[in-house]
Amino acid sequence: MIKRIHIAFLLTGLIFFSAISSGFAVFYFMFYTLIAVLLASLVWTRLNLFGVSITANRRSGLSQVGDYVETELLIKNASILPKVLLEVRDMEDLPGESTGSLLNIKPLETVTWTSKALLRKRGVFRLGPPKAYTSDLFGLFNSRKTFDGVNEVTVHPATASIPNFQLSQSVGLHPGISRRLTQQITPSVSTIRDYVYGDALRRIHWPSTLRQSKLMVKEFDNDARGHTWIVLDMDHAVQHGEEIDNTEETAVEVAASVANHLLNADVPVGVLASGDKEYIVPPKRTSSAHNDIMSMLAIARAEGNQPLHQVLQQNHSLFGMTSALVIITSSTETSWLEVVRTSLSEVSRISVVFVDPHSFGSESVLDMNYVLLSSSHALTYVVRKGRNLGDELDYRKASSAGINPTLEFSSAD
Numbered sequence: 001m002i003k004r005i006h007i008a009f010l011l012t013g014l015i016f017f018s019a020i021s022s023g024f025a026v027f028y029f030m031f032y033t034l035i036a037v038l039l040a041s042l043v044w045t046r047l048n049l050f051g052v053s054i055t056a057n058r059r060s061g062l063s064q065v066g067d068y069v070e071t072e073l074l075i076k077n078a079s080i081l082p083k084v085l086l087e088v089r090d091m092e093d094l095p096g097e098s099t100g101s102l103l104n105i106k107p108l109e110t111v112t113w114t115s116k117a118l119l120r121k122r123g124v125f126r127l128g129p130p131k132a133y134t135s136d137l138f139g140l141f142n143s144r145k146t147f148d149g150v151n152e153v154t155v156h157p158a159t160a161s162i163p164n165f166q167l168s169q170s171v172g173l174h175p176g177i178s179r180r181l182t183q184q185i186t187p188s189v190s191t192i193r194d195y196v197y198g199d200a201l202r203r204i205h206w207p208s209t210l211r212q213s214k215l216m217v218k219e220f221d222n223d224a225r226g227h228t229w230i231v232l233d234m235d236h237a238v239q240h241g242e243e244i245d246n247t248e249e250t251a252v253e254v255a256a257s258v259a260n261h262l263l264n265a266d267v268p269v270g271v272l273a274s275g276d277k278e279y280i281v282p283p284k285r286t287s288s289a290h291n292d293i294m295s296m297l298a299i300a301r302a303e304g305n306q307p308l309h310q311v312l313q314q315n316h317s318l319f320g321m322t323s324a325l326v327i328i329t330s331s332t333e334t335s336w337l338e339v340v341r342t343s344l345s346e347v348s349r350i351s352v353v354f355v356d357p358h359s360f361g362s363e364s365v366l367d368m369n370y371v372l373l374s375s376s377h378a379l380t381y382v383v384r385k386g387r388n389l390g391d392e393l394d395y396r397k398a399s400s401a402g403i404n405p406t407l408e409f410s411s412a413d
Contacts (some may be wrong), residue, residue, distance in 0.1 A: 003139045008038060032391070040134035045143040048086060048134040051079030052105075056090070056130050056149030063119055065158040071115045073130055077105040087133040090115045093126045095244075104315075121244055122157040122252065122298045126150055156294040160240040160389035164396060165261055167228065167324045168349040168379035193215050202266060222260075227268050227283040229319050230255050231311065233329035234275030240330065241360035241385070243348040248302040249329040250383060251355045254328050257292045257389055258353075271296060272318065274311045276303040280318075309336035316343040323349060330355040332364040340378070351379045351391070359385040 012034045015077035058071040067174050072092055077083050082105065084121045089100040099115035128150040135142045192208045195215030208216035232255045253273060262269045270283035271293050279296050281289075308331050316339070319325050325344065328354070329336070340350060382390045391397070 005136065008034070008138075008140055012038070037138070041140045044136045045134050045141045046081075047081060049080070049082055049132060049143055049145045050081070051077055052083060052086065052132055052145065053078065054088065054130045054132060054147040054149070056147070056148070056151075058130055058151055062295075063158060064156045065122055066117055067119050067155075067301065068116050068151060069119060071127065071130075072122050073113045073115065074110060075103060075105060075113060075132075076110040077107060077172075078105045082106055083134075084209075085134070088113060088130065089133065090130045091117045091127050094119070095121045113234050114179055119153070119155045122155050124152055124154050124299060127153055150244065154295060154298055157252045157297050159260045160253065160257045160393075162257050162261050162393040162395040164390070164393040165258060165381075166379070167326070168351045184234050192218060212238045221302060224306065227270060228262055228324040228330065229283065230258055230269060230271045230326045231308075231315075232271065232273040232297075232300070233308045233311070233327070233331055234300060234304050235304050235307050235331065236275075236304060237307070238304045238329065238331040238333075238357070240357045240362040245360075245385065247355045247357055247360050251328050251330065251353075252297050252300070253352050254355065254383060254389065254393070256294060256297050257393070258326055258328075259297075260290065261292075263290050263350065270318070272311070272315060273297075274301045274304050274306050276301045280406075307331070307333065307335070309333070309339045312336055312339045313343055314332065319344060324351070325349070326351045326353065328353045330357045330360075332357065351381070353381045353383060356382055 005239075012031065015027055015031045015034065018024075044213050053076045055074040055076075056071055057074070059069070063069060069091070071398050073088060073090060075086075075088060084104055086103045086105060088101055088103060099117050101113050103111060105111055112148065130149050131149070132145045132148050133142065134144075192205050193216065193339075195204065195217050203217045204216045205216045217407050232251060234248070234251075239246060241247050241250075259269045259271060266284035266285070268285050269289065271277045271279070271281045273296070279300050281292050281296050283289075294380065308327075308329055313328075327336075327340075344350065379398050381393050381394065381398045384388065
């Protein structure tokens, strides 16, 4: 691509050649004028950044998809020359976001500019560094200066409210069922400890609280019968869709929503995902459980090549004594269903969430998988592109023991 500066130099050379060849004074005048313009433009771009400094005040840490991150930039002009059309940019590494502003700054003046960007995708991202750009009036020369101020932000996946989600065999978390779940879990108290922000209020041990005049909570032992494992299929071969709106991101949001729903009900949740590497967060009832799971889901990527049936086979010992298993997949293969019927036969309550690949542009359909699961006791949900998760993960629309609701498999939404 030919840039303006190349054209300017070419034009200058032609005029100089014409001046020497013809000896006309007008060509010499044009030549010296162009040289003066080029030199002035070059000096302008250097001086317009001279004495400029930028300080970034930003928060880093944990956020969630859909949140906004803000940065306050203090731009100081320490020189006696004004800064004209100075472009300041920040957060250029965020997916789909690049904030910037054109500023005019007086001599010895400090201005404040606040940048705001939407967090569109889960992951760990770099905020900054802030940069200043300038150009001459003709667009011939450009200059850039980079300043300190880099932070990282961990973006947790989005979560949806799924009040009518329940685990298989009518052991769920909606009104009228939670008592049965509690009776089956029957966790035992192992110790009493100080209350930590984030602990469920239902775990407060009132006798100890009254005796010690401070909040005390019950710490439960890790009774495997009360655990729920979420298995997230991150095999690259079964993923479909576009960059952000795809089966991978939808499955991660489902996993985050289910984990959040169960943890809020004080159910220990573990998560297993085999993608670019194997991620395991064991079930626990600590105040850090939610953050541990969401932070893992923030970085897990569907870049693995291990099919779901291998993941289930290699890790079936983890689920052997659990009370519930939730499998989230977009796989239309039937091999993993055989593993569920054999190696995982001792797991009494299995729920499956299908992320329908057909609705994301795949030619594959879930008919056979759904029929096979519908004939078992596995509670089966189907999540389609663009649908509300609260509606899709509703036990009243799910299939179990031969109940087969209308699924509309034959056409994409």
